[in-house]
Amino acid sequence: MNQVDYSSNPNQRTPCVLVLDASHSMEAVGDSGRTKISALNSGLKALEKHLREDDTAITRVQLAIVSVGGPNNTAEILMDWTDAVNFSAFELQSGGVTPLGKGIQIALDLIEECKDDLRQAGVSYTRPWMMVITDGMPTDDTKFWNQVADECQLAEEDRKVEIFAIGVENANTTILDQISSKPSLMLDGIKFNELFIWLSASLGAASQSRPGEELQLPSTDPWRNVKV
Numbered sequence: 001m002n003q004v005d006y007s008s009n010p011n012q013r014t015p016c017v018l019v020l021d022a023s024h025s026m027e028a029v030g031d032s033g034r035t036k037i038s039a040l041n042s043g044l045k046a047l048e049k050h051l052r053e054d055d056t057a058i059t060r061v062q063l064a065i066v067s068v069g070g071p072n073n074t075a076e077i078l079m080d081w082t083d084a085v086n087f088s089a090f091e092l093q094s095g096g097v098t099p100l101g102k103g104i105q106i107a108l109d110l111i112e113e114c115k116d117d118l119r120q121a122g123v124s125y126t127r128p129w130m131m132v133i134t135d136g137m138p139t140d141d142t143k144f145w146n147q148v149a150d151e152c153q154l155a156e157e158d159r160k161v162e163i164f165a166i167g168v169e170n171a172n173t174t175i176l177d178q179i180s181s182k183p184s185l186m187l188d189g190i191k192f193n194e195l196f197i198w199l200s201a202s203l204g205a206a207s208q209s210r211p212g213e214e215l216q217l218p219s220t221d222p223w224r225n226v227k228v
Helices: 037-054 100-121 143-155 174-178 194-208
Strands: 012-023 061-069 076-082 129-134 162-167
Touching: 012 037, 012 100, 012 194, 037 194, 061 100, 076 100, 100 129, 100 143, 129 174, 129 194, 143 162, 143 174, 162 174, 162 194
Parallel strands: 012 061, 012 129, 129 162
Antiparallel strands: 061 076
């Protein structure tokens, strides 16, 4: 259920939906001795911490989380739209396969619902973001995946959403490249903390911008695998 109170906080919003892979493969242990799902959960805590340290982002950024895989072996909303001030990181549980297309479809729908709510409340907003983070191949039907990928491309062309596709160890970047006009990026190992600190800083910058304004985002070097 949407947890955003626009009546007491009419500030402009910057929405961001996270589509997070929680499939069985995220239980794999990396070189650091930690599982990928453990590192991802640590990253979400870093996101909460750094958003709270940003006086503008804490009142303007709003988040939603879609899990792909997990104990229920499906794609589902784990957190509906929530202002950063009310965001409390929680741990994802891993398991199942990777219905990534379904997760992205849910996220696209969430974004449109969010924009409808904002318009009805008379609240301005910057272009919503979608962060897709996965370490594997989508297990959706190929036809459905292609439909979702086409929908993503059209949504970006129409400036409805900004999509960032992030691959974790063993991810298929050729497949990920299909959902955005921007090339997908590979995470360096399991540097989820660095990734989510970057996301917090980027959303903070976006939250201070005017709708439609071009942004200069922080460098991705602290978390990106530059060898790929």
